[in-house]
Amino acid sequence: MAEPAHSDQPLLKTPLHAEHVALGARMVPFAGYDMPVQYPAGILTEHNWTREHAGLFDVSHMGQAFLIADDKSHETVAKALEALIPADVLNLKPNQQRYSQLLADDGGILDDLMVTRVGAPGHEGWLYLVVNASMKEADYAHIQARLPKGVSLNREDELALMALQGPSAAAVLAKLAPETDDLPFMMSADVQIGGISCHVSRSGYTGEDGFEISCKAEDAAKLWNKLLADPEVKPIGLGARDSLRLEAGLCLYGHDIDTTTSPIEAGLIWSIQKRRREEGGFPGAARVQREIKEGPSRVRVGIKPEGRAPAREGTVITTPDGHEVGIVTSGGFGPTVNGPVAMGYVSKDVSAVGTDLHLVVRGKPLPAKVAAMPFAPHRYKR
């Protein structure tokens, strides 16, 4: 058995660090932060609890920031961001949220992010961004360097972020903030939860109905414990967060998407609205438009190993006669599926659902099939 590698760099702590330690979490370094990978219940139990009840995740390590137009015009701020991402920002309604990607000039993905048009009164011309923890410094520098005059980026390092996910999430939050119950998927609201000012969006990274809740760092522990006080809610670590998102078919930056993959190869065309596909005007638009028209040479697919052995990231994918056709970018055990699941990139000609493939695990070819994603059905509130 091999010991995990340790880094000597000092780790950052989220505002909920002491809560995790008090709950008996196993803390590991992740994206420069000391984060809970699991609590004493363990990853399988945490995963299943989230699918059946409600799980509470600390995601305060993620980067939260505002993009602000001096002229208080949504059009100004939307155009500034549309120069960097392929989503339609201009037509976002107040409080509406969209998933998108920061693109490089060659169409590679620099990071993926959530963009919300701030709906609070007096905040016209504000966009709220949530980016990956591991990429936030690079993202902020990238955005900052490309903003036009009159638009500024305010990073919000004093905000906490938590996610409440699972079929009981809505009922739990409705007891504390009734107005959240009617919030549709990918819409947000500013609400009070037990006297704490929060920004709540109906979204998440598990495939379940649920919310992401932002509040001031100083209020985070109080909110965390208020939510955990509900018997339907248990704390969930990064281990189950990963197995939940994998079963939901959602990409993890640095694994399933990176600077070598385009949003079209990654199957993220749904996140590029019609106007942007036609007009372009974002970095890498030529590649994206060409791949939409001609089809990309490789695509991200779901892969279901036929046996019990998980195929991890980096596993080579071949045809049954041994020709290398791709690579696994995320793979592991899916507790809800009760078996191994994976995703990866394969050549277009072997990407149809049901295609027989082999996964080379520890030198042995194991049979697998291209599978439809998500592996566990999405249960979003539409």
Place this chain on the structure above:
Amino acid sequence: MTTRYTKDHEYIRVEGDAGIVGISDYAQSQLGDVVFVELPSVGKTLSKGDEAAVVESVKAASEVYAPVSGEVVEVNSDLESAPGTVNEDPAGRGWFLKIRLTNPSELDGLMTEEQYQEFVKSIS
């Protein structure tokens, strides 16, 4: 009957000329929920330190190394359908394989129960 441990957290419980190999309670708790175990074929010859088996948790795959040299004479195939047994009873029903020792003096280089417990204390 003697039990010896490696610094990689395998144990070997020696009975006569053969030993039962598994992973320690500390190892299973560090791994978390075991979801898959790959066992060697019976008859396979292993040198001390060779990869003998693979144990996978939700998060990652880890190798189980042969604590001593010898021939695999039996494997715990129950683990294929019930890998969680490794978590529930690592020293008992969660054993991995039985090996016939070719060089019993290799046991002298391994830790006793007491030494292993000290070792675990020093790293945790």
